[in-house]
Amino acid sequence: MPNHGTPSTVFPKWYVKFQVAVLNNLPRPNGEEGDITEDIALGWADNGESLARVLRRELVPPRNEEPTPVVSAKPLLDLVGTVIFPGTTTPFIAKKHLVVNTAEDASVKIYFIGDNLKKWFFGKTEEAMPGGTLRCQKLRRSANDLEIIADLGGREKAETSLTEFFFLLGKQGNGEKGLLRTDGYATIFEIPDVDGVLRSVYAFFIAGLGWLLDASPVGRPFGWRDGRQVVSRNS
Secondary structure, X not given: OOOOOOOOOOOOHHHHHHHHHHHHHOOOOOOOOOOOOHHHHHHHHOOHHHHHHHHHHHHOOOOOOOOOOOOOOXXXXXXXXXXXXXXXXOOEEHHHHOOOEOOOOOOOOEEEEOHHHHHHHOOOEEOOOOOEEEEEEEEOOOEOHHHHHHXXXXXXXXXXXXXXXXXXXXXXXXXXXXXXXXXXXXXXXXXXXXXXXXXXXXXXXXXXXXXXEEEEEOOOOOOEOOOOEEEEEOO
């Protein structure tokens, strides 16, 4: 019989990933439009039953129903900035570079690497590649990966690499300010996996923990919410 007085802290990995995603998408107390206020936050905190009911209604779709992305005519992307990628002279070995390490002297403080990223990318090695310019843009509205890729001009322009992904992480290894968001919101990269299948690789930084990295299928019906960022080729 389950012990209802003491909640279990042992959850399957897929549920831990879900918890992280929920935290990543909660409204922030930044004082901007759409953010949460102290009164609202504490109101929910003191009314757990209502909060649980709302979350269940929004997060658990009725059986036999498929969630569909919301399509809007509103422009999709706003430019955040660009960065020069200098190129590399040695191969990038995914399993060697993408390692959980939260030590104080870690060049890239990585707290969590999801199972999808491990499964799809840990067998991949990318050869040395020439330099170029990367473009970072912010979503103005919710959109799924297929909409984002189409808006960027197709796979050729949307596609980046693990080498470039790790290069940008290295520029903000401990959550420093830069092109990638470090306020708990995701930055997304469209990267081919070890079999050449395009995947949505994403990173977000949690203060006090480090970078959380994972990947998801490009064809999933669920979209990314506005405010998330996308890195792609500049031309």
